[in-house]
Amino acid sequence: xxxxxxxxxxxxxxxxxxxxxxxxxxxxxxxxxxxxxxxxxxxxxxxxxxxxxxxxxxxxxxxxxxxxxxxxxxxxxxxxxxxxxxxxxxxxxxxxxxxxxxxxxxxxxxxxxxxxxxxxxxxxxxxxxxxxxxxxxxxxxxxxxxxxxxxxxxxxxxxxxxxxxxxxxxxxxxxxxxxxxxxxxxxxxxxxxxxxxxxxxxxxxxxxxxxxx
Amino acid sequence: xxxxxxxxxxxxxxxxxxxxxxxxxxxxxxxxxxxxxxxxxxxxxxxxxxxxxxxxxxxxxxxxxxxxxxxxxxxxxxxxxxxxxxxxxxxxxxxxxxxxxxxxxxxxxxxxxxxxxxxxxxxxxxxxxxxxxxxxxxxxxxxxxxxxxxxxxxxxxxxxxxxxxxxxxxxxxxxxxxxxxxxxxxxxxxxxxxxxxxxxxxxxxxxxxxxxx
DNA sequence: CATTTTGTTGACCCATGGGTCGAACAGCAA
DNA sequence: TTGCTGTTCGACCCATGGGTCAACAAAATG
Numbered sequence: 001x002x003x004x005x006x007x008x009x010x011x012x013x014x015x016x017x018x019x020x021x022x023x024x025x026x027x028x029x030x031x032x033x034x035x036x037x038x039x040x041x042x043x044x045x046x047x048x049x050x051x052x053x054x055x056x057x058x059x060x061x062x063x064x065x066x067x068x069x070x071x072x073x074x075x076x077x078x079x080x081x082x083x084x085x086x087x088x089x090x091x092x093x094x095x096x097x098x099x100x101x102x103x104x105x106x107x108x109x110x111x112x113x114x115x116x117x118x119x120x121x122x123x124x125x126x127x128x129x130x131x132x133x134x135x136x137x138x139x140x141x142x143x144x145x146x147x148x149x150x151x152x153x154x155x156x157x158x159x160x161x162x163x164x165x166x167x168x169x170x171x172x173x174x175x176x177x178x179x180x181x182x183x184x185x186x187x188x189x190x191x192x193x194x195x196x197x198x199x200x201x202x203x204x205x206x207x208x209x210x211x212x213x
Numbered sequence: 214x215x216x217x218x219x220x221x222x223x224x225x226x227x228x229x230x231x232x233x234x235x236x237x238x239x240x241x242x243x244x245x246x247x248x249x250x251x252x253x254x255x256x257x258x259x260x261x262x263x264x265x266x267x268x269x270x271x272x273x274x275x276x277x278x279x280x281x282x283x284x285x286x287x288x289x290x291x292x293x294x295x296x297x298x299x300x301x302x303x304x305x306x307x308x309x310x311x312x313x314x315x316x317x318x319x320x321x322x323x324x325x326x327x328x329x330x331x332x333x334x335x336x337x338x339x340x341x342x343x344x345x346x347x348x349x350x351x352x353x354x355x356x357x358x359x360x361x362x363x364x365x366x367x368x369x370x371x372x373x374x375x376x377x378x379x380x381x382x383x384x385x386x387x388x389x390x391x392x393x394x395x396x397x398x399x400x401x402x403x404x405x406x407x408x409x410x411x412x413x414x415x416x417x418x419x420x421x422x423x424x425x426x
Numbered sequence: 427c428a429t430t431t432t433g434t435t436g437a438c439c440c441a442t443g444g445g446t447c448g449a450a451c452a453g454c455a456a
Numbered sequence: 457t458t459g460c461t462g463t464t465c466g467a468c469c470c471a472t473g474g475g476t477c478a479a480c481a482a483a484a485t486g
Contacts, residue, residue, distance in 0.1 A: 045442085045443060046444065058445090058447090066444075067443095067444065
């Protein structure tokens with residue numbers, strides 16, 4: 001659950017003023033995301049986060065409006081990690097549903113094992129103020145829909161065979177969202193190896209040609 | 214996530230003194246488990262629980278030592294629901310690993326969609342005091358082991374075919390532990406139907422004769 | 427009815443922790 | 457040196473909520 005922490009100090013690189021500001025914001029967010037995931041949102045005090053960065057509590061308020069905003073930003077970054085990944089998902093139609101499914105699972109696993117993704121699935125949205133809460137829920141809904149669409153696409157083009165795409169999606173999300181609770185980055189198993197195993201498991205369950213071995 | 218609440222009043226049935234005491238304890242626990250699951254442990258105040266039962270906060274302290282103990286009892290009941298179910302699991306050897314797996318999954322799904330089981334998988338153990346925390350973790354470890362053993366048994370007797378029972382167990386637990394987050398008792402899908410779907414999904418993935426259809 | 431035991435409560439205590447404020451301090455330009 | 461702006465912090469405020477207590481109500485007991 002906790003990645004090997006770089007443990008970089010607070011103000012390191014001396015760059016442009018705005019970049020420095022944005023960089024420090026990021027450092028706070030990463031630290032917060034980790035701590036929220038480990039101990040839970042309500043069990044984490046702002047003093048905890050500040051201490052971990054060797055800064056004071058008011059300094060946090062120089063970079064963020066309040067505790068909620070920090071959590072919201074973590075969730076937002078987690079969601080963006082899939083929806084607007086660095087390389088976009090291959091659009092529907094360019095390859096089989098099964099191939100798109102594999103790609104989606106690979107991305108999602110990577111995302112959910114990154115600090116922000118982990119935070120997204122480990123901490124509830126209850127703490128967020130209504131407006132931000134709604135945005136997060138909407139984001140997650142879109143991701144849900146993405147997987148459902150892919151499954152249906154695979155059923156249509158004959159590369160997948162699952163009786164109930166909606167429910168199947170939930171089972172698969174469950175398996176993936178649970179990863180941060182037991183997978184440790186320091187073990188012998190790499191994220192890529194893990195996602196390969198998970199993909200194999202899912203494919204055996206729903207790939208149309210699942211009698212291959 | 215929230216079952217149709219009976220909403221029974223506080224002191225209803227007039228029975229033996231001790232039974233009454235124990236019954237009221239149970240009512241508190243069920244209410245607490247539901248609220249903890251819905252809103253989260255830290256988001257739930259003792260006043261919330263008390264209000265829901267139309268009693269006062271100090272009354273809770275007449276039945277329980279503190280907030281932690283209430284949570285612990287919920288977890289304990291959740292764990293017992295599988296380990297010491299009303300009818301014991303068929304012992305290893307009396308049937309195939311695959312059959313035992315089906316039975317285990319059926320039980321686990323039922324448990325995890327009951328108030329206490331839901332509470333067990335929805336709320337973290339961080340809040341518990343060290344001693345109780347250890348007991349809960351131990352309980353969950355035993356349940357983990359149970360599934361792993363069943364999987365290995367199935368591999369041995371040839372009814373199951375999964376390359377890595379440990380990891381497979383985690384995937385399956387993930388899918389099941391995620392159920393309370395999306396399944397609603399008031400929908401058209403019964404718990405039994407749901408567990409049948411989940412079992413079908415898992416069996417397609419790891420049953421040795423998974424080419425049946 | 428008196429008295430003890432069992433249940434219940436309003437009112438209170440107080441540690442925790444989110445959030446604020448004004449002072450201080452850095453760097454930099456004129 | 458003087459000011460200006462961006463950054464940091466010690467000290468403080470105060471609402472929340474877990475937990476307590478003494479008093480009161482309600483059965484049981486005799």
